[in-house]
Amino acid sequence: MNQLVAVFLAMSVLAFPAGVAAEQPGQPEITSQGFDFDETQAGLLGKFGRLRVRIEAPNRIAELHIKERSYEVDLANTPDAAHLQRFGLQTRPRQHKDVTLNFENYINEKLEDAGQYEILIRVTDKEGQSTRSTLKVSVIPEPATETSRVEPLREEPFLLSRAGAGPVRGTTRFGISWINTEAADVVIRVAKTAYGATKLAKLETADYEALETKEQLIEKMNILTGADTVELAIAHNGAAGEVLALVNRDRPYVLHVSESSTSLHGVGTVVTLRGTYKF
Secondary structure, three states: OOHHHHHHHHHHHHHOOOOOOOOOOOEEEEOOOOOOOOOOOOEEEEOOOOEEEEEEEEEEEEEEEEEEEEEEEOOOOOOHHHHHHOOOOOOOOOOOEEEEEEOOOHHHOOOEEEOEEEEEEEEEOOOOOOEEEEEEEEEOOOOOOOOOOEEEEOOOEEEEEEEEEOOOOOOOOEEEEEEEEEEEOOOEEEEOOOOOEEEEEEEOOOOOHHHHEEHHHHHHHHHHOOEEEEEEHHHHHHOOEEEEEEEEEEEEEEEEEEEEOOOOOOEEEEEEEEEHHHH
C-alpha cells in the first residue's frame, strides 16, 4: 500500500510541478460575428439586418446585462420571454457556456428614430468574472422615394333630365336617380340606385373649385360621411351652384350644377340639370 501511495504522489508531482497551478477556465469573452466592434454598424430605420454577438463563459453565465438608454435587462435571469425574443433567444442563457445574441429585433423595435446609439453588453460568470463591450449602431432614415406623379382631374359637361314619371336620363355613369317630392316648387330627392353609387354627399361650391387632382378627390371622399338622399330645389334655377359628390363602381365623381330648369309637357313636369363634373 505504501508503495502505491508513493507512486501516486510521484505522478502528481510530474503532472503539476512545484509552482505551476492547474489551468483554470478563463475570463468571459464577447465576440462580434462578421463585423468589428470598433466600427459603427449602420442600417435603415425599421429594416436593420442581422447583427450577432457571441458570448462565451467557460465558468458558465451568471448574468448577461444589456443596456441602451433607459432600457436595461439581465437576459440570464429575466422571467419575461419578450426580452429574450428581442435578442433572438428562446430560453434564458443562465448556466450556459456560450450563447449568440442577435440585435436585429431590438434595433428595429426599440430604436424608433434615426440617430447614433450605443448598446452596452456585460457578461458575468459564476466565478464573478466580468467582461463588457459596447455595440455602436447608426440608424439611417430610409431614402425618400421619388414623388408620385400628380394626376389632374378631368372635367366634362353633364346633362341630367327626367320627364314626368319616366327614367332619369344621363345618370348611368353616376349610379343615381331622383324622384319629385314637391310638385309646386319642384324639389327632387336624389338617391343612390340599386347596384349603383355606394356613397353620396353634398359639398360646397368652394370644394368643387378647390379639387384639382385625383388624389385630392379620393382623400375628400374618404373623409366624407355619406347620405342616403340629397334634396335639390329645381324651380327658378334654384339648384344652380349645388355640388354633389359620389362614388360609383369605385370611382369618385364630383358634380357642379350650373343650371336647373323645369317645364311642363304632356307627360308631366320635365326636370333638367346641367353642369360640369370632375373625375
